[in-house]
Amino acid sequence: MGVFVFLPLVLPLTALPIARLAEQHLHPRATTRLLTLLAAVLGLCSTLCLGLLVVVGTAQLRGNPLPDGWSDPEVRAAVPFAEVAGVAAIPLLAAALTVCAAALRRHRRIRARTHRALDGLPAGADPAVLPDDEPYAYAVPGTPARPGRPARPGRVAVSRGMLRSLDDDERRALFAHEHAHLRCRHHRALLAVRLAGCVNPLLLPLRSAVAFAAERWADEEAAQVVGDRRLTARAVGKAALVTRRAAPGLAHFAAPEPGPVPRRVAALLGPVPPARHWPPTLTPAGLAALVAAAGTAASAVSALNAAVALFVVLKAATPL
Numbered sequence: 001m002g003v004f005v006f007l008p009l010v011l012p013l014t015a016l017p018i019a020r021l022a023e024q025h026l027h028p029r030a031t032t033r034l035l036t037l038l039a040a041v042l043g044l045c046s047t048l049c050l051g052l053l054v055v056v057g058t059a060q061l062r063g064n065p066l067p068d069g070w071s072d073p074e075v076r077a078a079v080p081f082a083e084v085a086g087v088a089a090i091p092l093l094a095a096a097l098t099v100c101a102a103a104l105r106r107h108r109r110i111r112a113r114t115h116r117a118l119d120g121l122p123a124g125a126d127p128a129v130l131p132d133d134e135p136y137a138y139a140v141p142g143t144p145a146r147p148g149r150p151a152r153p154g155r156v157a158v159s160r161g162m163l164r165s166l167d168d169d170e171r172r173a174l175f176a177h178e179h180a181h182l183r184c185r186h187h188r189a190l191l192a193v194r195l196a197g198c199v200n201p202l203l204l205p206l207r208s209a210v211a212f213a214a215e216r217w218a219d220e221e222a223a224q225v226v227g228d229r230r231l232t233a234r235a236v237g238k239a240a241l242v243t244r245r246a247a248p249g250l251a252h253f254a255a256p257e258p259g260p261v262p263r264r265v266a267a268l269l270g271p272v273p274p275a276r277h278w279p280p281t282l283t284p285a286g287l288a289a290l291v292a293a294a295g296t297a298a299s300a301v302s303a304l305n306a307a308v309a310l311f312v313v314l315k316a317a318t319p320l
Contacts, residue, residue: 005052005306006085007299008045012202014295015042017288019209025285027273028216029184034277034289035213036189039206041296043196045303050093050199052310057086067318099198107191114140115152127156127175135162135242137174139181154182165242170235173222177232180221186214212260219264220273233268236261 015038022031118140121128127137142154156178166174181187189210197204223232240261267273279285 004302004309005049007302008042008049009200010202011295011299011302012042012046012200015039015203015292016205018285018292019205021285021288022209022279023213023216025274025279025283026277027275028213028220030277031213032186032189032210032217035206035210036192038292038296039193039196039203039210042299043199043203045299046200046203047093047096048303049306050089050096052306053086053089054093055086055310055314057088057090059086096199100195103194103198104191107194111141111143114138114157115143118155118157127158127178129163130157130159132159133161135159135165135239137162137178137239139178139187141182141185141187156182162239162242166235166238169226169228169231170238173226173232173235174239176222176225177218177236180218180225181214184214184217184221186218189214212263215260216264216267219268223268229268229272233265236268237265 015035018038019035022034026034117130118128121130128140137156137158140155140157143152156175158174158178162174163171190207193203193207193210197207219232219236222235223229226232279289281287281290
């Protein structure tokens with residue numbers, strides 16, 4: 001295993017430059033997909049290597065249920081600083097899995113609560129207008145069928161206060177934006193990067209970058225539907241001014257945090273972003289993308305190498 005087991009824990013640093021530069025040189029659709037893929041692979045590799053270290057660390061504990069051969073010096077020699085790294089990995093992996101479970105539970109609870117809020121409205125209503133004077137709008141992802149509960153399709157929820165704040169054309173932009181979130185399944189990308197950030201905090205910048213890219217992607221889809229980028233920009237800006245709260249974990253037309261909104265408006269007032277899937281090579285973004293791709297590939301290879309090496313060592317140390 002050697003140092004290969006530690007590399008996936010720090011290689012997410014290679015993805016940070018492209019997280020900052022991708023939005024300037026790529027279509028937000030490509031940015032969302034690229035950063036989500038990087039975060040998912042890097043997060044899985046980090047989790048796998050933490051799990052390998054936990055196996056080595058657990059074998060050092062008294063009364064563990066693992067075979068006695070797994071604590072032999074030959075096994076400890078396969079991992080540098082096995083006593084310290086292995087034991088430290090146990091609470092780290094436990095904390096990461098606990099945070100992931102809490103994030104999944106919170107995600108499901110929010111979806112269930114938002115669907116219950118829509119149950120009293122007509123099933124075919126699209127969008128679903130809530131009798132609330134506070135302005136807000138968001139996309140509610142669908143849920144699959146379960147025993148005793150039918151499937152629920154994705155819906156757009158908008159408050160009566162938000163509808164009063166926008167004119168007819170701006171409402172069209174709002175609905176197109178939220179439908180784009182549902183059609184492009186942005187909630188899956190947001191959940192993937194959220195879980196990746198839970199297992200490795202170095203991936204947290206990718207979470208905010210993907211959240212912004214998903215909103216920009218929906219903005220571009222809305223501008224294409226209404227046929228007017230300036231109108232879409234005006235609707236985004238006006239909705240941001242009146243929005244006071246947002247349902248956490250869901251995609252929004254204009255969340256109350258003002259930071260990204262001016263960037264979204266400025267992007268809509270500019271030209272249509274290029275439809276390329278990879279930034280030009282001889283640019284800072286192109287070099288950053290190459291570094292991120294190399295780091296992700298190295299992380300996958302290192303995790304696979306560490307897993308195979310530990311498997312071979314443990315198999316040799318296990319009596320038949």
